[in-house]
Amino acid sequence: xxxxxxxxxxxxxxxxxxxxxxxxxxxxxxxxxxxxxxxxxxxxxxxxxxxxxxxxxxxxxxxxxxxxxxxxxxxxxxxxxxxxxxxxxxxxxxxxxxxxxxxxxxxxxxxxxxxxxxxxxxxxxxxxxxxxxxxxxxxxxxxxxxxxxxxxxxxxxxxxxxxxxxxxxxxxxxxxxxxx
Amino acid sequence: xxxxxxxxxxxxxxxxxxxxxxxxxxxxxxxxxxxxxxxxxxxxxxxxxxxxxxxxxxxxxxxxxxxxxxxxxxxxxxxxxxxxxxxxxxxxxxxxxxxxxxxxxxxxxxxxxxxxxxxxxxxxxxxxxxxxxxxxxxxxxxxxxxxxxxxxxxxxx
Numbered sequence: 373x374x375x376x377x378x379x380x381x382x383x384x385x386x387x388x389x390x391x392x393x394x395x396x397x398x399x400x401x402x403x404x405x406x407x408x409x410x411x412x413x414x415x416x417x418x419x420x421x422x423x424x425x426x427x428x429x430x431x432x433x434x435x436x437x438x439x440x441x442x443x444x445x446x447x448x449x450x451x452x453x454x455x456x457x458x459x460x461x462x463x464x465x466x467x468x469x470x471x472x473x474x475x476x477x478x479x480x481x482x483x484x485x486x487x488x489x490x491x492x493x494x495x496x497x498x499x500x501x502x503x504x505x506x507x508x509x510x511x512x513x514x515x516x517x518x519x520x521x522x523x524x525x526x527x528x529x530x531x532x533x534x535x536x537x538x539x540x541x542x543x544x545x546x547x548x549x550x551x552x
Numbered sequence: 553x554x555x556x557x558x559x560x561x562x563x564x565x566x567x568x569x570x571x572x573x574x575x576x577x578x579x580x581x582x583x584x585x586x587x588x589x590x591x592x593x594x595x596x597x598x599x600x601x602x603x604x605x606x607x608x609x610x611x612x613x614x615x616x617x618x619x620x621x622x623x624x625x626x627x628x629x630x631x632x633x634x635x636x637x638x639x640x641x642x643x644x645x646x647x648x649x650x651x652x653x654x655x656x657x658x659x660x661x662x663x664x665x666x667x668x669x670x671x672x673x674x675x676x677x678x679x680x681x682x683x684x685x686x687x688x689x690x691x692x693x694x695x696x697x698x699x700x701x702x703x704x705x706x707x708x709x
């Protein structure tokens with residue numbers, strides 16, 4: 373059987389409810405499996421990381437975005453290209469630190485939480501932790517170590533969802549001797 | 553609109569997670585499949601509620617199955633079921649010649665033994681969807697040649 377090559381970016385779009393609900397099922401399962409919310413956050417972050425390291429390849433192949441020269445450019449690509457492509461939303465980039473190594477992504481709506489209400493006994497659960505892991509994992513694959521965390525979350529009563537990203541360092545490429 | 557790659561990666565992670573937690577807790581393969589299926593079940597229930605908002609009332613069981621094969625499958629897997637067969641006694645076989653979640657795996661025999669992992673969630677989706685339409689069922693899946701697979705739906709009276 374020959375492989376079809378008519379994979380336009382349009383045909384890759386799918387029903388986001390499936391994604392949202394599947395994610396919900398996963399979080400529910402994790403909450404059953406682990407006793408405290410911190411563990412669940414950690415697990416979600418880890419899974420996000422695994423997704424991120426693979427997702428970046430898909431992203432680079434399909435978006436034809438080249439190497440970013442500074443962190444500001446990275447922020448723009450994440451907000452305007454990546455988020456748009458995968459979640460269909462475009463967060464705004466704000467709150468730059470004076471040094472230009474820290475910024476916030478403000479999400480007006482978060483597709484991951486479309487049908488979600490947090491019960492009272494999960495105060496420490498960061499429902500969308502997966503996103504942090506995805507961002508961290510994918511940036512690590514392009515030699516950037518970053519710290520990602522949720523600063524605000526609409527699920528906990530904030531007005532917007534804010535993801536804070538902090539640049540830590542460039543990861544040096546360790547080429548084996550004699551390679552290149 | 554979300555992107556398909558995202559769902560596929562998430563689906564992979566869910567499978568990984570379920571199987572990894574099984575390693576520690578000495579859970580056998582069957583339990584893992586059941587767990588994945590249960591997660592799918594819940595998702596299927598939710599999906600069918602969203603999809604059937606604007607559809608007319610279903611006439612009978614066959615009508616419901618047709619809906620699953622056409623509309624439901626298209627919304628979830630972006631194609632219709634290729635073949636629907638029934639013995640008119642409550643058993644339906646849905647054949648998908650190019651199943652979305654197996655598409656990324658090798659078409660050879662190499663990963664055939666892992667195929668059931670990738671189908672359990674979808675079995676649950678179908679069962680959950682049917683259950684919310686008032687049809688109790690058992691859904692199983694089998695693969696003989698990748699990426700084609702057959703879902704068998706047994707309606708419980």
